Amino acid sequence: SQTIHQWPATLVQPVGSPLSLECTVEGTSNPNLYWYRQAAGRGLQLLFYSVGIGQISSEVPQNLSASRPQDRQFILSSKKLLLSDSGFYLCAWSSTGGYGYTFGSGTRLTVV
Amino acid sequence: AQSVSQHNHHVILSEAASLELGCNYSYGGTVNLFWYVQYPGQHLQLLLKYFSGDPLVKGIKGFEAEFIKSKFSFNLRKPSVQWSDTAEYFCAVNARGSSNTGKLIFGQGTTLQVKP
Numbered sequence: 485s486q487t488i489h490q491w492p493a494t495l496v497q498p499v500g501s502p503l504s505l506e507c508t509v510e511g512t513s514n515p516n517l518y519w520y521r522q523a524a525g526r527g528l529q530l531l532f533y534s535v536g537i538g539q540i541s542s543e544v545p546q547n548l549s550a551s552r553p554q555d556r557q558f559i560l561s562s563k564k565l566l567l568s569d570s571g572f573y574l575c576a577w578s579s580t581g582g583y584g585y586t587f588g589s590g591t592r593l594t595v596v
Numbered sequence: 597a598q599s600v601s602q603h604n605h606h607v608i609l610s611e612a613a614s615l616e617l618g619c620n621y622s623y624g625g626t627v628n629l630f631w632y633v634q635y636p637g638q639h640l641q642l643l644l645k646y647f648s649g650d651p652l653v654k655g656i657k658g659f660e661a662e663f664i665k666s667k668f669s670f671n672l673r674k675p676s677v678q679w680s681d682t683a684e685y686f687c688a689v690n691a692r693g694s695s696n697t698g699k700l701i702f703g704q705g706t707t708l709q710v711k712p
Binding site for chain 1: 602628630639640642645647686688697698699700701702703704705
């Protein structure tokens with residue numbers, strides 16, 4: 485069966501520090517991968533999506549970047565965190581066609 | 597570009613009351629429609645989804661939703677809510693088609709509080 489792993493679960497980072505959040509998927513190949521951010525009162529905002537290795541599309545201009553070094557690995561990064569980067573980050577995957585999605589357990593990031 | 601609007605941001609109901617949460621989307625093509633729920637401290641869970649066929653879709657826990665194409669709406673309903681339905685509810689849409697990247701666009705979410 486397919487599973488999605490996301491870590492860490494919580495993270496407290498100082499302003500200006502780097503960030504790396506990792507997401508891996510098991511039990512499937514060539515998934516579509518997504519990074520979402522959930523901010524209070526703002527729902528789930530799509531940040532990045534990827535349809536293949538090395539293929540990243542950004543949905544909103546921001547201080548973050550994403551990479552897909554392997555088929556089932558999706559990484560969210562920042563060189564220097566801002567206070568406004570605080571939030572709940574969710575990774576998700578779907579098969580081509582978008583008929584079903586599986587979400588990770590999320591990372592609560594607090595930038596102090 | 598697609599967008600999703602959920603009109604009710606915070607809903608408070610008493611147990612046994614009926615629920616209807618509004619969801620409208622903006623997209624000119626064919627869409628897949630979803631409702632997700634997030635209970636306090638838990639992951640996002642799929643309540644129900646619509647791809648094609650009967651526009652009245654039944655999901656888990658007694659929820660249902662009706663797709664009205666002419667109104668670009670996919671409202672969520674439950675005849676009688678329970679305290680355990682207290683959660684945040686998200687409507688989501690993706691565009692169907694051969695170039696579909698599967699981008700799932702969410703509404704802002706509706707917080708439902710059910711009073712015992």
